[in-house]
């Protein structure tokens with residue numbers, strides 16, 4: 001299985017916590033960026049038709065106009081073939097920039113899955129996060145996706161936000177359960193250097209986030225969504241195949257500024273500098289790399305364990321890998337962080353929130 005990821009680094013405004021590769025107010029660059037994607041995609045002719053999944057993310061891909069989206073789909077089809085023939089094709093959208101016309105266009109282009117960012121169902125929290133949309137925008141965009149025929153919608157939430165109570169978070173979960181979202185991902189707020197939140201001295205709240213996380217996991221389970229990864233929940237048959245490929249150490253190609261790839265044993269990422277990316281693509285030059293590395297031997301096997309343990313089903317280790325990491329595994333089993341489940345090794349469900357303590361053993 002091989003995935004294709006495409007990054008669109010454009011947003012309407014910059015959220016206070018965001019350290020993703022995205023810029024606000026640069027819509028004028030979008031036509032040139034589509035040319036650059038076409039030129040980068042053409043370099044991977046040899047991989048055309050080899051992809052099982054597609055994920056268009058950002059940034060805010062839904063910021064593109066309908067005409068630009070049409071062009072984007074045409075470019076990507078040269079690499080993937082018809083989207084409807086893929087095992088899964090996801091388009092990421094933000095509520096305020098997704099209207100009924102765009103939702104229809106995406107569905108007609110063959111996208112099978114949409115991911116719609118919510119973060120919180122309370123307008124005061126959305127305002128504090130610096131999000132451009134409000135809950136009414138989300139509800140309208142979600143309805144537009146349903147109306148267009150999307151029956152596989154992911155929604156994102158955040159916990160541990162300043163001013164967020166446990167009741168706020170469980171109300172957000174309730175709203176998603178009422179909408180019958182097929183998939184929910186949630187993450188604790190992290191405050192990264194270089195973000196407006198960091199400059200303003202906003203503090204992370206790991207204890208509050210942990211309590212919200214556990215309550216939400218129980219509510220989602222009761223609502224019919226099963227946890228299959230640390231932060232991901234899905235109704236039966238609706239797990240993200242694209243992300244499962246990452247956790248199974250599968251190959252993927254990333255196109256666009258900041259996009260990461262894992263091909264032929266090499267992990268690399270394009271420059272996150274959109275203008276440097278555009279200049280290189282226009283000149284037909286090599287795209288500058290943010291990093292490029294080749295994991296081998298023990299480091300590659302340790303990564304396989306860490307990725308596999310993100311899944312609630314855990315990982316089945318071959319005898320030689322098990323023997324190589326016997327000491328680390330024994331310590332984690334004795335500490336009650338890992339458990340055996342038939343042939344698989346997995347993090348205990350009650351300890352998933354502290355999974356970093358497990359991963360540290362393998363670094």
Ligand code: SF4
Nearest residue numbers: 011014015018022059
């Ligand atoms: S919409 Fe997403 S990518 Fe864009 S600024 Fe906000 S968090 Fe970052």
